[in-house]
Every structure is written in structure tokens, then in C-alpha cells.
Amino acid sequence: MGFSTEGQLGNNQEMLNAISLVQNEINGKQRVIQRIFKKLLPDGEWTVSTLSPLKVIPPEIWAMMTDEEKRNFGGMSPLDSTRSKEADKTLQALNTLPSYVRSKVMDAMSAAQILALAGLLPENSSNNADNQG
Structure with a gap:
């Protein structure tokens, strides 16, 4: 064959x-x-x-999928995450940007926002709004 x-x-x-x-x-x-x-x-x-x-899945679509969507596609159970859904969406958006644009965006973020994206502390929307310049 x-x-x-x-x-x-x-x-x-x-x-x-x-x-x-x-x-x-x-x-x-x-x-x-x-x-x-x-x-x-x-x-x-x-x-x-x-x-x-x-x-x-085409690579450009795979890059836009969240970790949860990728795990679901692979038939794996979801991971316990300390990140919020909003943080996951932000991370996903950052990952689709060219590296030089991503670094500029990260430079404009506060330390608390970056830690929240990493799931190291709970997101507080009032603090995030205050830190956005």
C-alpha cells in the first residue's frame, strides 16, 4: 500500500x-x-x-490558543491555575506579538500586573487600573 x-x-x-x-x-x-x-x-x-x-492545527491558530484549550485538544485534564482567565487571555495576546513589541508592552506594565500574569499573586482590578498610567 x-x-x-x-x-x-x-x-x-x-x-x-x-x-x-x-x-x-x-x-x-x-x-x-x-x-x-x-x-x-x-x-x-x-x-x-x-x-x-x-x-x-495550523501553527498560527495553535499560538492563539490558551494553555487550557491546548490541554483540552490533547485530551488532558485542566491544570489548577492561580491565574485568572483575564490573565490567561493577556498572556495569550502577549504571546502572539512580535518579541520587540511584547517587550515594550511588558516594560509599560507594573510589577503587580506582571506577577498577576505569572499567577504569583491574586489580581486586584482596582490596583491594575491605578497602575496603568
Whole structure:
């Protein structure tokens, strides 16, 4: 079974198509194996799982996703965070900026705002408003 397409040097869609083709080939064989196991072990509790193909997110979209969204996409449980949702949004926005712009924005922030972004102290909206110049 060949998957390579001339002129397609491993782009994401080609890889997803290849995974899908292999999965379709495996599913038929998997059903045969399941029937055999059901006859051999009728009282046993077992399952044969089908893994879902990889999902691809473009890098520019991945960069805009929050850590919580990335963990959710990967099927992981959320982390306990001391940061507020607003701090997460601010961090996400900062991460999408070019480094020289990000450093200028960080220079304009107060120490309390930076600590709040790091989750090192609770955010206090009145202090943040006072510190914004």
C-alpha cells in the first residue's frame, strides 16, 4: 500500500489521508479479531479501541490558543491555575506579538500586573487600573 504522492513532501493533509487509509484497513481486521475473541472469551470483559487519527492545527491558530484549550485538544485534564482567565487571555495576546513589541508592552506594565500574569499573586482590578498610567 503506497501513500506517497509525487510533489507532496509530507504535507499535513497527505499524512492525515495516509493515517485514515491505514485505519480503514485495520478496522476490517479488527472486527474479525473481535468476533474471534467474543467466541473464545464470551464472559470476559475486554474492549478493542480504535485510535482517532491525528488532528492538525495550523501553527498560527495553535499560538492563539490558551494553555487550557491546548490541554483540552490533547485530551488532558485542566491544570489548577492561580491565574485568572483575564490573565490567561493577556498572556495569550502577549504571546502572539512580535518579541520587540511584547517587550515594550511588558516594560509599560507594573510589577503587580506582571506577577498577576505569572499567577504569583491574586489580581486586584482596582490596583491594575491605578497602575496603568
